[in-house]
Amino acid sequence: MSQLIDFYFDFYSPYGYFASYKIDEIAARHGRTVNWHPILLGPAFKAVGSKPLLEIPLIGEYSAHDFKRTARLEGVPFIMPPTFPGATLAAARAFYWANEIDSEKAKILAKAFYKAAFAEGRDLFDLKVVAEVTTQIGFNADEMLAAIQTDAIKNKLKQAVQDSLDKGVFGSPFIIIDGEKFWGNDRLTQVDQWLATGGW
Amino acid sequence: MSQLIDFYFDFYSPYGYFASYKIDEIAARHGRTVNWHPILLGPAFKAVGSKPLLEIPLIGEYSAHDFKRTARLEGVPFIMPPTFPGATLAAARAFYWANEIDSEKAKILAKAFYKAAFAEGRDLFDLKVVAEVTTQIGFNADEMLAAIQTDAIKNKLKQAVQDSLDKGVFGSPFIIIDGEKFWGNDRLTQVDQWLATGGW
Numbered sequence: 001m002s003q004l005i006d007f008y009f010d011f012y013s014p015y016g017y018f019a020s021y022k023i024d025e026i027a028a029r030h031g032r033t034v035n036w037h038p039i040l041l042g043p044a045f046k047a048v049g050s051k052p053l054l055e056i057p058l059i060g061e062y063s064a065h066d067f068k069r070t071a072r073l074e075g076v077p078f079i080m081p082p083t084f085p086g087a088t089l090a091a092a093r094a095f096y097w098a099n100e101i102d103s104e105k106a107k108i109l110a111k112a113f114y115k116a117a118f119a120e121g122r123d124l125f126d127l128k129v130v131a132e133v134t135t136q137i138g139f140n141a142d143e144m145l146a147a148i149q150t151d152a153i154k155n156k157l158k159q160a161v162q163d164s165l166d167k168g169v170f171g172s173p174f175i176i177i178d179g180e181k182f183w184g185n186d187r188l189t190q191v192d193q194w195l196a197t198g199g200w
Numbered sequence: 201m202s203q204l205i206d207f208y209f210d211f212y213s214p215y216g217y218f219a220s221y222k223i224d225e226i227a228a229r230h231g232r233t234v235n236w237h238p239i240l241l242g243p244a245f246k247a248v249g250s251k252p253l254l255e256i257p258l259i260g261e262y263s264a265h266d267f268k269r270t271a272r273l274e275g276v277p278f279i280m281p282p283t284f285p286g287a288t289l290a291a292a293r294a295f296y297w298a299n300e301i302d303s304e305k306a307k308i309l310a311k312a313f314y315k316a317a318f319a320e321g322r323d324l325f326d327l328k329v330v331a332e333v334t335t336q337i338g339f340n341a342d343e344m345l346a347a348i349q350t351d352a353i354k355n356k357l358k359q360a361v362q363d364s365l366d367k368g369v370f371g372s373p374f375i376i377i378d379g380e381k382f383w384g385n386d387r388l389t390q391v392d393q394w395l396a397t398g399g400w
Contacts, residue, residue, distance in 0.1 A: 069390075186386040
């Protein structure tokens with residue numbers, strides 16, 4: 001048993017956003033630490049033959065409503081960012097850059113990206129937004145902007161996406177506890193129970 | 201506000217099976233009655249461009265595992281029926297036939313079909329199984345077998361499937377409370393909360 005649990009998410013996943021408020025606290029309650037892995041869902045959607053929820057007939061309408069209903073139930077703000085959906089490359093790369101400097105602060109950065117997108121409705125495709133959030137958390141935004149153009153950081157994200165596919169991750173949020181997989185914000189209750197009981 | 205809430209499900213939906221144990225009790229707790237609507241998900245899958253869970257790469261494996269894990273968590277037996285997946289026409293038609301005779305007993309029949317399939321792993325494509333379950337609940341199986349061949353009963357199921365599509369139903373289980381839609385066994389907690397509070 002590892003002390004770590006793995007949390008995969010896409011920065012433009014509303015259900016990942018909801019989970020981002022809770023996952024660290026759930027893990028901490030059971031003496032675990034969360035390894036955050038921002039990924040891009042595009043390749044997973046290709047693997048399972050799916051696409052972003054809002055683009056699917058019927059499910060899209062339902063989901064748009066469910067995002068808001070879930071936000072009200074969980075007591076968190078919710079706005080759709082203007083460029084939704086899309087591949088949030090810059091934010092994900094910025095996370096992997098920050099993670100090498102300070103992994104705890106990198107999680108705070110991830111939460112701040114999520115809040116910028118879904119609590120404030122800001123556009124994560126705007127590099128200015130990514131830079132502002134980076135500064136706000138106390139990282140050097142100019143260094144970040146240079147770093148995310150390097151192959152080293154680009155490859156970090158590529159590798160993270162590939163690792164997630166290799167582990168069978170196909171959605172966001174996706175949590176793996178000692179090899180046990182949980183898909184979706186709805187599964188956080190089970191994640192909590194699993195950590196509490198060691199499984200059933 | 202209607203006193204009724206609508207419960208849509210496919211007889212070969214494991215998550216519908218799990219919900220079938222709980223939905224009446226949840227509704228009754230809040231003075232509501234459940235209108236059961238067996239449907240066939242084929243047309244909905246066509247509408248949303250999806251297919252049965254087990255046939256989807258990655259999601260299929262995850263789901264097969266999740267069915268068993270959910271069953272253990274909810275404390276109900278679970279076996280995959282031998283002909284899964286498929287369109288359970290006979291069982292669904294038998295329900296609509298029984299529903300005209302005794303709607304309360306028809307719900308008991310629906311629960312018994314679910315248990316035959318997923319608690320006992322019996323084949324709902326075998327008319328003998330459908331007939332045996334029908335007899336067991338106290339209906340006349342010969343009358344049922346004759347009735348499900350008639351246009352009148354065939355059309356009842358057709359109409360139910362069409363109605364479900366018109367209402368935006370695209371999965372199983374699917375619950376509608378005063379126009380508010382809830383998709384999935386995972387949403388039963390919210391169904392309970394919605395009925396308790398009148399919504400949020």
